[in-house]
Amino acid sequence: MKALKIRVEGIVQGVGFRYFTRRIARTLGIKGYVMNMDDGSVFIHAEGEEEKLRRFLNEVSKGPPAAVVTNISVEETSPEGYEDFAIRYY
Template sequence: MLLLSRARITIYGVVQGVGFRYFTLRIARKLGLVGYVQNLKNGSVEIMVEGEKRTILKLIEEVRIGPPGASVENLKIVWETPKEDYKDFLILR
């Protein structure tokens, strides 16, 4: 039985206008994760992701670095109860 986890990850720094959402999309899909990534009005990026915890941790390792041109200053992770309401990983906005 697959044990799912869910995390809301907020990334702060120079993370908009540098391809961060597409970078996250590619990695999440490669890892088989579901959820979304979106730009927030305050300049940060939010990722809502579901999958195996160890796989989510791999995604977190990658987004800590970010794509070329990004500068991640801080990362906030909130673990939540999985809802299994996503079928794919998408860019919302």
């Protein structure tokens, strides 16, 4: 099991990005969470098998139809053992 911290920048708030991300994560069996950040980006903590994480990143880098992803940064981190994938609010 691997875990990733993912930051997505661009037009990613107000376009259904978090709901899109949760749907993709749940479809692939990815655990963790997604949340909007104050700076207009979206933060994702994702845990799962390497191949599924690769597929997840591929989808997230595109985003939903109304999104415009301009940058995505990925950093490996330690798994925290989430049991589902949730939308968090700050």
